[in-house]
Amino acid sequence: MSRQVIVFDLDGTLIHSAPDLHAAANVALRAAGREDVSLAQVISFIGNGVGMLVERALKATGPWTAELQDGTLAAFMAFYEQNTTTLTAPYAGVTECLEELQAAGVVMGICTNKPQTPAREICEALGLSRFFGEICGARSDLARKPDPEPLLQTIRALDGDPSRTLYVGDSAVDYRTAQNAAVPFRLFSGGYLNHPLPNLGPDQIFDTWADAGFQRALTGLV
Incomplete structure (x- = not known):
C-alpha cells in the first residue's frame, strides 16, 4: 500500500x-x-x-x-530575501498539528508558488523543515499552481500516490490545483481566501490549526 x-x-x-x-x-x-x-x-x-x-x-x-x-x-x-521572517510566523497550532501528524506516521510535504529558495529558508528559520520530506517552490523549470505538475511532483518526491494524498491550502489557486491533480482537498479558512469556494462541504473546511481533534481527523482522510 x-x-x-x-x-x-x-x-x-x-x-x-x-x-x-x-x-x-x-x-x-x-x-x-x-x-x-x-x-x-x-x-x-x-x-x-x-x-x-x-x-x-x-x-x-x-x-x-x-x-x-x-x-x-x-x-x-x-x-x-533579507527580510523573509521579520514579521512572519506559523499560525497558532501549526507546529503542534505537524508534530502529531508526524508521530502518526504521515509523510508530509509543501507545494507553494513562493520561490523555492525563500520557501525553504523560511521553513528552516521557523523550525518547520524537520516535518517535510519535500518543499517544492516556484522554479523556472516548473509550471506554477494551479497547474497540477508542482503538486504531482511533490507527491512523487515523497513516494506517494495522488489517491492516498491530501492537499491542504487556503486559496482558490490551491483548490484548483487539487482538482487538476485529482487529489482530495481541505481548506484552511483562516488564511488568505477572499471569497467562498463552490462545492466544498463543511467537513472540507477548518478555521483553526489549534482544533484538538483536527490532527486526528486529518490522519483518517488519507
Whole structure:
C-alpha cells in the first residue's frame, strides 16, 4: 500500500507571511515612484507567486509596463530575501498539528508558488523543515499552481500516490490545483481566501490549526 501523504501550501496556510510581503511590496513600489498599498490589498494579491503579486501592486497604483515590472520585482526580491521572517510566523497550532501528524506516521510535504529558495529558508528559520520530506517552490523549470505538475511532483518526491494524498491550502489557486491533480482537498479558512469556494462541504473546511481533534481527523482522510 502507498504511503499516507499530506501536502500543504505555505503562505496563508502554514504561515502568516503577508506582513513581510507587504513591507517588501511597499519598498519596491516606493523605488518605482508609486504610493504604498495596504496590507489587505497585498493579501488579495497573494497566491500566484511574487511576480503576479508585484504586477497586481503596480496595476493598483498606476500604469504597468514590462520594464517597470522587471525593476520592481528585482527591488521586491532584494528586500524580501533579507527580510523573509521579520514579521512572519506559523499560525497558532501549526507546529503542534505537524508534530502529531508526524508521530502518526504521515509523510508530509509543501507545494507553494513562493520561490523555492525563500520557501525553504523560511521553513528552516521557523523550525518547520524537520516535518517535510519535500518543499517544492516556484522554479523556472516548473509550471506554477494551479497547474497540477508542482503538486504531482511533490507527491512523487515523497513516494506517494495522488489517491492516498491530501492537499491542504487556503486559496482558490490551491483548490484548483487539487482538482487538476485529482487529489482530495481541505481548506484552511483562516488564511488568505477572499471569497467562498463552490462545492466544498463543511467537513472540507477548518478555521483553526489549534482544533484538538483536527490532527486526528486529518490522519483518517488519507
